[in-house]
Amino acid sequence: MTGTRTAIVEAAAAATPLAFVYFSGWAYLSAYLGKFDIDATQVDVSLATVLVYAFVPLNSWPVLLTIAGLAVVYLLSAFVRPLVKPVRRTGLVLMLAALVALLFVVRNSADAAAEEMADLVWFGQKSITNAVVKPPDKADQSYEEYARCRDSRRLRQILGTTDTMYLLCRNDVLPCWHAVLFAVRNDGAIAYSAERRRNNDGNMASCKN
């Protein structure tokens, strides 16, 4: 029984870091896509992509300081005699509370980082990506709108996945406030386009073109 319990604890300990990193990456990606009203669950993102993006929120001061703080608390509880027994008795509750607190810190950091990245797209400071789109057989409003955006260099890349490129076409008159989102598939077809309107986050004044 002791052996089984130990094995379960060791397996959980081994899986927790990977789950934590995966959560961080997913928190960032879902927050970033959410800034453009793209449902992250509809986007086919590989595990490798999620893990790579995990370092964006993990590499922030709030997360690093929280982890450092929790490490200090753990070391104190392990080596300061008066704390050892009470911490041993309440260990599971304390661990859960620490994990929940860390997850919230990661989520907030992910949201802040996602907002910064989304601002770059709205301000036109991301890659001008002209995805290859096949002209449709008959007149199509989405394609005509896309062609106008491409010709006037108003397209900006939001995210590229293995099967779809998400692009933002910034409006020519109100570029930081209104845009059209295009989802272009790998086969050159426009999967859909959607009007987007942005909330003022106090960052709009410097938007030029």
Place this chain on the structure above:
Amino acid sequence: MAIWQAARTEFCAVALAFVGWTGAVLAQDLQRFEAKIDIRKLMIVDGPYELQGSTGIYGFVVARSGGKATFRPCTGPMVDVDDNRLKRTKSTCADEPPTDGNPFSVGCGGGVEVPSQVKAAIAKEGPTSALGTIFEMGSTSEVQVYATYDNTAASKIKGIDRMATCGDWNIGFDASGADIMHFLSKDNATTGNYGDLKQ
């Protein structure tokens, strides 16, 4: 055992405090968005118009000069555009696309109330007033009419981020959600459509 009881008591205290704080924040938010909008200041505009060559951008014209129109969109800052880029529309600010998922939104709150003095002033001057004319009721209940759209008038509406359509009125809000100007189309001023809105 004593430590468990102490920890449990502390946990309950923290949970209660958190619930109380959350409730207070929610109540404050609800109260802010349900306040009635008092029309003591308004501007006569033309519209609504749709910006051609764009999708879902609606707004109003506050001034015209030399083929250019000063366009006050429902969302975003005021811009000068060629008058021929504006097309009359029946759509209102309520027909704009949704925002980027941020839950903050502006609306008609608890309704719109127009003081009788303001209604009388609109009835007298509204139909013949130029675009950009401002009617403003001071503390003495006298309504001042500023007939010229100049830099002073422009500065009064510069801080508007977005607008909401409330009945015959279009309300301009700043970034904090405060209503800083109320817009009435010349058509509504002429036909007498500038009444209260009950919610």
